[in-house]
Amino acid sequence: MNKHGATILVVDDEQEIVRGLKRGLSAHGYHVLTADNGEKAINVISQQRPDLLLLDLLLPGMSGLEVCRRVRASSNIPIIVLSVKDTERDKVEALDLGADDYVAKPFGMNEVLARVRVALRRLAQPSSGAAPRFQAGPLSVDFAQRRVLLNGQEVAITPTEYDLLKVFILHRGKILTRQQILNEVWGAATHNRTHSLHVYIAQLRQKIEPDPRHPRFILTIPGVGYRFNDEITVAEN
Amino acid sequence: MLLEQKYLILSPEKGESGHLSTSDVLCKGMVALTRKNRSYKPSFEAAPPIKEHREFHSLQYLLDSVIACLGSLLITGIIFVFHLYPLIPNISIIYLLVILALASTRGRYAAILASLVAFLSFDYFLVPPLFVFTINRVEEWVALFVFLVTAILTSQLAVSLRERAEQAARREHETHLLYNLLRETNRETEPGRQLQAVAHSVVDVFSPWGVQDCAILQPDETGSLSVQASAYQPVAQLKLSPDEMAIATWVMEHGRTMGLYDDAALTPSTSGRFAQHITIWSSVAGKAVHHSLRLIPLKMGNKVVGVLRLRIQDEMGSFPREERLEEERVRPAAATAFFWTFLDQVTALVERARLQRENVRIAVLERTDALRAALLSSVSHDLRTPLTSIKAAASSLLQEDIQWSEKERRGFAKAIVREADRLNRLVGNLLDMSRIEEGALKPEKEEYSLTSLISDVLDRLAPLLEGRNIQTNLPDDLLLVDVDYLQMDQVLTNLIENAVRYTPRNSPIEVSAGIQGDEVIFSVADRGPGVPPADLERIFDKFYRVLHGQHPAGYPMGSGLGLAVSKGLVEAHGGRIWAELRDGGGLVVRVALPRSEKAREEL
Numbered sequence: 074m075n076k077h078g079a080t081i082l083v084v085d086d087e088q089e090i091v092r093g094l095k096r097g098l099s100a101h102g103y104h105v106l107t108a109d110n111g112e113k114a115i116n117v118i119s120q121q122r123p124d125l126l127l128l129d130l131l132l133p134g135m136s137g138l139e140v141c142r143r144v145r146a147s148s149n150i151p152i153i154v155l156s157v158k159d160t161e162r163d164k165v166e167a168l169d170l171g172a173d174d175y176v177a178k179p180f181g182m183n184e185v186l187a188r189v190r191v192a193l194r195r196l197a198q199p200s201s202g203a204a205p206r207f208q209a210g211p212l213s214v215d216f217a218q219r220r221v222l223l224n225g226q227e228v229a230i231t232p233t234e235y236d237l238l239k240v241f242i243l244h245r246g247k248i249l250t251r252q253q254i255l256n257e258v259w260g261a262a263t264h265n266r267t268h269s270l271h272v273y274i275a276q277l278r279q280k281i282e283p284d285p286r287h288p289r290f291i292l293t294i295p296g297v298g299y300r301f302n303d304e305i306t307v308a309e310n
Numbered sequence: 311m312l313l314e315q316k317y318l319i320l321s322p323e324k325g326e327s328g329h330l331s332t333s334d335v336l337c338k339g340m341v342a343l344t345r346k347n348r349s350y351k352p353s354f355e356a357a358p359p360i361k362e363h364r365e366f367h368s369l370q371y372l373l374d375s376v377i378a379c380l381g382s383l384l385i386t387g388i389i390f391v392f393h394l395y396p397l398i399p400n401i402s403i404i405y406l407l408v409i410l411a412l413a414s415t416r417g418r419y420a421a422i423l424a425s426l427v428a429f430l431s432f433d434y435f436l437v438p439p440l441f442v443f444t445i446n447r448v449e450e451w452v453a454l455f456v457f458l459v460t461a462i463l464t465s466q467l468a469v470s471l472r473e474r475a476e477q478a479a480r481r482e483h484e485t486h487l488l489y490n491l492l493r494e495t496n497r498e499t500e501p502g503r504q505l506q507a508v509a510h511s512v513v514d515v516f517s518p519w520g521v522q523d524c525a526i527l528q529p530d531e532t533g534s535l536s537v538q539a540s541a542y543q544p545v546a547q548l549k550l551s552p553d554e555m556a557i558a559t560w561v562m563e564h565g566r567t568m569g570l571y572d573d574a575a576l577t578p579s580t581s582g583r584f585a586q587h588i589t590i591w592s593s594v595a596g597k598a599v600h601h602s603l604r605l606i607p608l609k610m611g612n613k614v615v616g617v618l619r620l621r622i623q624d625e626m627g628s629f630p631r632e633e634r635l636e637e638e639r640v641r642p643a644a645a646t647a648f649f650w651t652f653l654d655q656v657t658a659l660v661e662r663a664r665l666q667r668e669n670v671r672i673a674v675l676e677r678t679d680a681l682r683a684a685l686l687s688s689v690s691h692d693l694r695t696p697l698t699s700i701k702a703a704a705s706s707l708l709q710e711d712i713q714w715s716e717k718e719r720r721g722f723a724k725a726i727v728r729e730a731d732r733l734n735r736l737v738g739n740l741l742d743m744s745r746i747e748e749g750a751l752k753p754e755k756e757e758y759s760l761t762s763l764i765s766d767v768l769d770r771l772a773p774l775l776e777g778r779n780i781q782t783n784l785p786d787d788l789l790l791v792d793v794d795y796l797q798m799d800q801v802l803t804n805l806i807e808n809a810v811r812y813t814p815r816n817s818p819i820e821v822s823a824g825i826q827g828d829e830v831i832f833s834v835a836d837r838g839p840g841v842p843p844a845d846l847e848r849i850f851d852k853f854y855r856v857l858h859g860q861h862p863a864g865y866p867m868g869s870g871l872g873l874a875v876s877k878g879l880v881e882a883h884g885g886r887i888w889a890e891l892r893d894g895g896g897l898v899v900r901v902a903l904p905r906s907e908k909a910r911e912e913l
Contacts, residue, residue, distance in 0.1 A: 179734055181727060251756075272908075275759035275788050286765045286784070293766050296796040 079193055080104045080121070084114040084140070085129040085155065090178075094127065097182040098189070111135030115143055118150065125192055126152045127185070128172070130163045138167055145171040151192035155180070165297055168250045175248060175297070191246035191304070207242050209303045211283055212290060214242060223281055233258065234277045241291060241301035250298040274299060359517045360487065360648065374416050378424035381408040386431040395436045402432055402457045409461050413468035421465030429458045484648045487515050488655055501663040501670070505539030508659050512618070513541040515652065522601075523621040526608075527558050528664055531671070535559055535617065538663075550619075554603070558617045561605045565614045570603040608657040615661045618653070685852075689871075692736050696729035703729075728773050735807065738800060739871045743852070746878035753794035753882050757906045760789035760798075760823055760830055767802045768821065774810060775819075783822035789830045790906040797879045798903075801887075804872035805834040805899050813838030813896075829885075830905050835898035846889045850877040873899075 083094045086109045095105045106123055108114040111132050118126065126144065130137035141152055154175040156164045164175050173195070174188050207214040211224045219235060221228045230238070240257040241249070249257075251270060279285045292300045385405055388394070395401050405428040413421035433443055437450050445451050491511045498504045505526050512524040525540040525548060535558050540548045550558070554570070561568050601623055608616040703722040707714070714722070745751045761784050768780065791798075809819045813836045823832035841849055852874040876899075880887040885903040892898050904910075 179730055269757070271756055271758045272788070272790060275762050278762065286761075286782075287769055288762070288765075293762065293795070295766075295799055 078102050078104050079124040080106060081125045081127060081189065082106045082108060082114065082117055082121075082123040083127045084108045084111070084132070084137075085127075086110060086131075086133050087129070090129075090155075093182075094185065097185065101186060103189070111137070111140040114140055118144060118148065123150065124196065125189060126150055127155060127189075128152055128167075129155045130167060131157070136163075138163055138170065141167050141170050141172050151196055153185075153188050153192060165250050165252075168248055168297065169252055173247055187304070195246055209245075209290070212281055214238065221281065223283070228280050230277075230280060233273060234280065237273055237277055238281065241299070242303075245301040245303040248294055248298055248300045254298060358483075358487065358490070358514070360484070360515050360519070371419065374420040375423060377416060378412055378420045379427050381412065382424045382427035383431055384408075385428065386435050389432075390435050395432075399453075402428070402453070405432070405457070406461060406464060409465050410468050413465035414472050417472075418466065418469045421469060422462060425458060425461035425465060428461065429454060432457075484651070487511075487648075488652065491515075491652070491655055491659070495659050501666045502539060504663045504666075505660060506541070508656055508663075509539045509541040512620070512652075512656060516620075516649070520623045521620050522623055525619040525621075526616055526660055527562075527619060528616040528660065529562070535562055537619075538616075554605075554619075558605050558619065561607050561617050562614050565607045565609055565612075567607065568605045570605070606653065608653065608660055610657050610661055615657060615664065618656065689736075689740065692871075693733065696733045696736075699729040700726050700733075724773065731773065732807075735803060736871070739804065739875045742797075742800060742875045742879065743871055746875065746882070751797075751878065751882050753797055753879075755792040755794055755883070757790055757792055757908060758795055758798075760791050760793075760832060760903070761785070761787065763793075763795065763798060764802060764821060764823060764832065767799055767806070771803065771806055774807065777815065778810060779816070779818040781818055781820045783820060785824055787825065789823055789825065790909045791830050791903045792906045793883055793903065797882070801876040801879050801901060802832070802834070804876045805901075808872050808899075809834050809836040809838070809897075812836075817896075825905065826902070828905055828910060829902040831900055831902045833898050833900040835892060835896060837892075837894070837896035840891050840895060840897045841889070843891060846891070849873055849889060850887065876901075 081098055081103050083091050083098075083105060084107075085091050085094075088109075091107050091109070095107060098105050106117055106121060108117050112135055114126070114128070115135075117123070128137050128140060132140070137154065141154070144150060144152065151174075152167075152172040154164060154167045154172045155178055156167075156175055157178045168175065173192050176185055176188055205215070205217045207216070213222045214220070215222070216239070221230050221235065221238065236258045237254070240254060255270060274291060278288050278291055282288045282290060290302055292302050294300055382405060385408060389401055389404075405424075409421050409424045409428070412424050430443070433445060433454060434441060437445050437454070439446065445454070491508065494507045494511055495504050498507050509524040509526050513521055523540065523542055525537050525543075527535045528538045530536045530538075535555065537545050537548050537550065539545060557568050557570065601621060604618075604620045604622060606618045606620065607614045608618055703725040706712075707719065707722050742751070764782070764784060768775070768782065806819065806821070813819070817837040820835040821832070822835070823830065825831075850873050852871065877887050880901050880903070883903055885901060887899065887901045889897055889899045
């Protein structure tokens, strides 16, 4: 699956976690670099140019957030943040700062692999949003005609819901924080629309999810935001 | 720092402050005025003030002299005008009436003066030869001297009787004051209030001495002095300057009374300046009102248990200076004896309050310790159980002599994942519990659909719920609520996990939600053993399971943190959580949350 063998830099000060990740990622054909603090991580990034960064937020010395900020200033490398429950705020801040995704500790290897896969694929097709037509499982969206079809049936959708869906599809696979979605759909001057955001999403789910009780497309990322899942065709466990 | 301004309204006439009645009036006015101005009014009954010791002043002497002379001369005049002498030889007895009256009302001085005046005027105006002090007849000499001696002796008897009566009345009053102090204090059960009652009594009783405020300082847990009670100010508002604190500490250490004079010393000032004020008795002229402070050690035997800080208005009363106080502590004079007696009582009460506080503190510490130990043991149990499962599964996988089938290997791996999740939830609960207890829990509420939230949680808990019969009863409505998503997720997770853990594997679990009036209600119901009806509320106590929990055979022990955390989280959302027993057995835990503001507006 990963024949090109992307290079992944794992930054964590906990040796057991680094070892576990290295083993798991290497087994799937990735080339793994490691660093146990922020300074080293920045050096490695500038010298060895990895394809992806797995970054712990709680680091000795320079914080994970700071690393995130510095890396983003000079590079587009996908960043996946590793975080524990205590650092929810940091997690959202990291995403707002430009991190692409996060994995909560304790994590399962499958989850990390899935996030890595999505991030690398997004890297491979940067202009995927420009396609005139989007298809995932039973859902298809025709951007040229602003039409949304579920199982071939046209879905009546309001302009706001359509914009929301479009933003999700444009950033499919990536976690979108509430603030990011608000900015994209309603513009920058939206401070207190978070409330209505969740309601719009609940309504959108009713329309486009085959089973709104068990959403497959729009997934809630508790405390952070949402992710549009386009791996719908991949068999579920 | 103190209530300086309001006292300055008063300007007592300095020249006349010597007169008793004037200062009495002033005193009452003062007390009334200060009480009126006090914003902070504790609900204590005002104790009657101490009766001032009568001291003779020049004006009073003048008054006594005038009355004595006039009285005697009046009698002489009557006898002279009506020529009653020598018509009635023993007419001089009539003077005794006046002298006795004076002795019992005006005191020794007036009585003796009247006797002398009577003796002289009788001799001068009535005994022949008239209008000279010479007396011819020996009998008249004798009669007159017998009269003088009788007059003086009688008056002395009357005076001492009167003094004794006065003393008895004062003693009675003082006993009453002491009794009052005890009663006021005993009426309060809480040590802080007791101390306040004591401080209050001190001010009330010694207000005629100019005492305006009283604070009680005692060493706190760290050993440094702090204000424990104050008569008229909340303790938090009363801030002592570092100088005062230093002096109070000195008083505490050395057990000697210390005074601070001059207004300047009462406001925070440099310590250098202050040092002068201790040694020099300086009365700053030209100022209307002077306050001073006395810091008096509260001694119990040789041990100083606290410091009494009295705020005194100098002009008003006759509060003794500390040199005199110290002296009189050893050799009590009548004036201050009562003060020391009163202070002894105060000391006893203060010490009692301190011991009581100490006891409460120790009891709390002991209880906290017991609870901490109990929680620690149950938490470590909760932590070890999943760790044990994980280690068992992982080490099984590592066994080289056994060839596990693919299905068995997956089973072990699943167990590891499931138990790791359980550990993670426990850690989450512990974190939330400590946040709830610190009051640091702040829900970041946003409008969410509870229906989606419940579905999400059920999806996420799929590994835990594998093999269980889960029935959901959710309406089509979105059930909009303003919640912190993560916290409400935790609540629901805890409720479901509880139901899973404490019920048999084959019994169903029902998750329902709906709208009732202004509230969205969701519930998790099981068909497990339930709880005793009396414990329906207590299961939400943090230590319920630890302290009271009966563990039926076959059911796992747990810290019971889940329900306590859920309660904390739900209440932080302005919601309610409660448990009910179900018909046909089992327990249902319900949570009611206010419907989202917008949903309510639309109604």
